[in-house]
Amino acid sequence: MSPLDWWLLLAVLLFCIGAFGVLARRNTILVVMSLELMLNAVNIALVATAQFRSGSAGAGVLFALFVITLAAAEVTVGLAIVIANYRNKRTVLADRFDEMKG
Amino acid sequence: MPGGDFHPWFFVIIAAWILVCGLGVVLFRKIVYSAVSMVFCFLGVAGAYALLNAELVAIIQVLVYVGAISVVVLFAIMLTETQGTEYKLFFNRQSIFAAPVAVAAAAVLTVLLVSSEIADVGEKSQNPGLYRLSELLFNRYVFPFELVSLVLLGAMIGAIVLARAEGEKQ
C-alpha cells in the first residue's frame, strides 16, 4: 500500500459518508452539506493523485481549485432554491416535495 | 504511511479528524451540530491539503469553504429553522437501504483501489508551488479561469432572483 493508496482510501470513505448523508437525511440543507462532503472527498483524491503521480504538472491542483469555486456557486444557488421552496411549502423536508408523484 | 515530508502519524490524525467530523455531519439530529461539524471537517481537509504540499488550495479551502460556504449554510439554517421538535423523523424511509449501499460502495471502491495499479508511484512527483501554479493559471488555464468567473456571476444573479421572487413583485 503506497501512500497514495491511503489518501485515496480516505477519499473513498469520506465520499461514501457524504453519499449516505445525501440519501438518508430528510432535511434538505443537510443534504446540501453532505454534498459538500462528497466534493471535498473528490478534491482530496485529486490533489493526492497530483502529488504522487507525475505528468500533470499542476493541473490536478488547479482542477481542485476550480471545483472549490464551482462548489461555492452551486451551494449558493442550491440554498436559494431551498429557501424559495421553504417560502412556498413552509418545510425543508425532502420527502414532503412529491407533487411529481406518479 | 504517508504524510508527505512529515511524520506519517500526521496523516493518521488528519484522516481521523476528517472522518469523525464527516460522520458527525451526517449523523447529528440537530442541524446546527451538523453545520459546526462540517466546519471542522473543512478545516481538517485544509490540513490534508497542507500535508499534500498544496498550500494554495489549503488557504483557499479555508477562505471559501469555511469562510463563505459554511456561513451561507448557517444563514440558510437560520432562515428555515423550524422549532426543534416539529418533526420526529430525521432519517427518511430509504435510509435503511442507503446505509448498506453506502457501505457496499465503500467496500467495492476499496477493493478496486487495492487491487489495481492506480497508486503505483512511478517517478517521484510533487505538487508545484505557488509560483508555478499562478503561471499555469494565467497562461495555460486562463480560459477556464474566465469561464468560472462567468459561472460565478450567473450563480449570483440566479440566487438573487430566486431569493427575491416571493418578496417584492417587481
Added chain:
Amino acid sequence: MESTDYMKIAVALIPLLPLFGFIVTLLVGKRMGTKAHILPVALVTASAGLAVYAFEWVFRHQEEPFVWDAFSWILAGKYEVSWGFQVDTLTGIMLLVVGIIGMLVHYYSIGYMHGDGGYYRFFAYLNLFMFAMFVLILADNYLLLFLGWEGVGLCSYLLIAFWFPKKSASQAGKKAFLVNRVGDFGFTLGMLLIFVTTGTLQFAGVFEKGEMIASGTLLWICLLLFTGAVGKSAQFPLHVWLPDAMEGPTPVSALIHAATMVNAGVYMVARSYPLFVHSDTAMLVVMIVGTFTAIYSAYIAITQNDIKRVIAYSTVSSLGFMFMALGAGAWAAGIFYLFVHGFFKGLLFLCSGSVIHAMGGEQDMRKMGGLRKRIPVTFWTMLVGAIALIGVFPFAGFWAKDEILAADFEHGYYVVWAVGIVTAFLTAVFAFRLIFMTFFGESRAPEEVQAHIHESPKVMTLPLVLLAIPSAALGLLAGWPPESGWIHDFLEPVFYDVEHAEFQWLGTGGALMVFSLAVALLGVYLAYVMYVKRLELPGKLAARLPRAYQASLRKMYMDEVYEVVPIRSTIAVSRWLWTAFDVNVIDGAVNGLARLWAWAGTTLRPLQTGRVQNYAFGIFAGMLALVIVVGWVWGV
C-alpha cells in the same frame, strides 16, 4: 412458306380468335344489343374452319405430329415452361369435336338466348370458353393444359351461374367450381410429382422417361392425375356438380357438359397413355371408377323427371363408359366413343333445349306429351340422337359402345362386361322413357302452354339437323370395320403398343354384338310398355319397391352424404375455431398483451415517488451495480 408455317398461323389463331372475341364483346357488347353475337360467332366459325384445316394437316402427316415451341412462358432457373403447341392425331380428333360442336352451339344460341338481358355476356363467355378449351387440347405440356383446364372450369362457373339472380343457379355454379377444385388439387399434386420425378412437364420429355419411373411413384402420379379427371369429367364421387349444372342455359349444357369440357378429363388420361399403360393398378382403378359411375348414374336417370337432368346423368354414365374403355385397355375405342358421343349428346341437349323453348320454359317431362306432331324436326332429330345413344345398329353409338364391351369381354373383365350390359339396358330404358314421355301420348300440359307450342326457329333447328347426320353416320364412317376401322389406324401413333384384336364376325365378336343389340331393343320395348301402353305400370312398380325408387329419385343420397360428412364437419370445426380459438386464444393474446402493459404501468408507477432522494438512490445504487459488473468482467 412451308406447310408448317401455315400450320403455325392456324394453330396460333385457333385459340386467339375466340380470346379476341371475348375481350371485344365484353367491352363493347352491351352497346351492340341484339347484334352482339356477330363478332363472336364469326370468330368461332373461323376457328372451326382452322380447326378443320389443322385436322386435315394431321390427316396428311399422321406419323409426324406438329410440334411448335412458340415462346417461353416461365423461366425459373433450371425450370422452363413454354407456350408450346402439339397437334397429333388425338388432338386432331378433339379439334374436330370442339370446333364443330362449338360453332354449332354458337349459332344455336343466337336463337335460344334471343331477348335475354345478358345476351352479349353469354357470347363473350362462350368465346372465352372456346379459347380455354383450344389451349387445353393444343398444349404440349401439362402446365399449359392445366391453364386451359382451369379456364374451362372458370367458364363453366360463369355460364352455369349465368342467370345468377336465381339462387339455385348461382349455387350450382359454386358447387361446380368447388367440386372441380377438389379434382384440380389432385391434378396439381400429380403434376408436382411428375415434375419432381422427371424434371419436366413437357409431354415429350415426361413420356420418354415414363418407363423409368418407379412403379409406386408412377401409380401415385396416375391416380392423382385421374383425380383431376374425376372432377372435371364428373365421375363418382365428384359427379355431383353436373346434374346441378343444368341450371345453366341449354347451349351451355350442350357445349360444356356434353361435348367438350367434360371430355377434358378423358382427353387428359388418354394423353397420359404412356404413363398409365405402365401401371396396371392405375388402369384398374380407372376402369372400376368408370364402370361404377356408369351404372350408378344410369340407375338414377331412370326416375328423373327433368328432361335435362336425364340427359345430364346420361352424360355422366357415358363418361363412365369412356373411362371404362381406357382402363380396360381399349384406348382407341374410348376415344372413338368420345368422338361420336360429342355429337349425339350435344344433339340431345340442343333438342331438349328446343323442347323447352317450345314448352315456354317447362322442363318437367310429366307436363309434356304428344309433342311429336307439333315439333316434328325436333322430334326426329332427338329420336336419331336417342338411337345413337343406346347403340342400335347402324347408328354411331352402336359401333363405339359395342367395341368397348367387346374389349371388356376379351380382356377377361367379365364382371365389367356384365355391368356394362346392364348399364346399356338401363340407358335404353331411360332414353326411350324420355322420348315416349315427351313426344308420345296425350299432352299433359296446361291449356295456355299447349296453344303456344311451336317449332324453334331455323337458326336453332339447323344445328340440330347438322348434328343428327354425324350422330347417325359417324360410327359407320369412322369405325368400320370394327377394330380396324379408320379411327383405329388414325390413333395408332398415339396409342402405340396396343394390341388390335381381330374381329371375328362369326365368333365372339359377332355374338357379343348381337347380344348387346338385343339388350338395347329389350330396353326400348320395356320403356314402350311402361310409358305408352300401360301407363299405370311405373306407379305400381314404384309402390312395390319404394326404397329402390327413392334411392334412384334422390340421386342415391349423394348430396346428403356430402352435406353431412365434409360440409357439416367443416362448419363445426370453423365454428369451434371461431369461438374457442380465435376469441379465446388470439383475442386473448392480443387483449392480454394490452392488459399486460397496463398492469406493468400500474405496477411500476409507485417507482415514481416524486421524491428526488429516491431517484438519487436509484442512480447511486445503479452506478454501484454497474461498477461491480464491469469490475467482475474485467477480472478485478
